[in-house]
Amino acid sequence: MSTINFAAREINFKLVYYGPGLSGKTTNLKQIHAHVPVESKGEMVSLQTEDERTLFFDFLPLDLGKVNGFKTRFHLYTVPGQVFYNASRRLILRGVDGVVFVADSAPNRLRANAESLRNLRENLAEHGLSLGDLPYVIQVNKRDLLDALPVEMIRAVLDPDGVSPLFEAVAQQHVGVIEPLKAVSKLVLEKLAQRA
């Protein structure tokens, strides 16, 4: 839920990168952090295990500037993808405004993609939310894999009705990283305008 802070004249939005383990959620945030101008970003915080897997979340604040007198900011989070960290994923979704689902193109991760999406729906339901009501885009990552599955096959599993914006990406090379972020941010703003 977007929040307005009249005391500090700020409006804040929360975006969450969701997806199976090792699909590239943290890589997305690292790439955004590396490419956004210094004046538009804060510190990136990563809570990782010793082997650099996300333990709790990664966090990156982006500052859009002043809009109608309000400092407008997007807070970007990732969730830990590993199956056993579900309690953490549920906590991170609290107050979410938009979701980027990061899918893995590897053939042996198709089932993990589907499981993660099912888990996202369940965890959103715990917060009284549903994916259909939430600004949501899909990023199909690792398109540079030699055996990458066809995008149509991945979409058929994750979005059979073809209603969600979908972006192909090679996040490690900063390809297809900004587009889904921009798209989900605009969907969040559109939703705000509709409800105002």
Add this chain to the structure above:
Amino acid sequence: MLEPSLDLYGEAAERVEGLLVDLLTQSRARYALLIDRQGFVILHRRAAWAPKPPSLDSLATLIASNHSANEAIAQLFGEASFRETVQQSDGVGTYVESVGDKALLVTVFDASAPLGKVKLFTKRTLERIQAVLDETREAAPVADIGGSFSAHAGALLDELFGDGKAP
């Protein structure tokens, strides 16, 4: 939906800022923050003598997330939450109290501030903040948040990200 993180505007916000300053003076703590449970800073104050704080966004996010995790632990044992959350290292400590169900009061202190004093004055400040919030009858200001806001913000997104590629 756009909701205030806390019903705190105008004069009430100024009074709460004054309470945070009093808390710092009385407890000799470094920083006092009022943050919402999603990790956004609502108000903050720094003691005149205190060093520059770390990134407040990072601090607020980590404290709010930690608080949520602690609540989840308490719930595993059938409790709603832990009564208080204290963290102390050799050099610095944090003390966190809930402000209703939407916000947290965070006091950051160093070795020169006795924990007992920090707890005492934080609890007193919490009661006073709660009283201010209960008394507040001021109508929420009207923010120009609608189509024009979204269009302007969308234009800033285009400026920041261009045609999708990072600058």
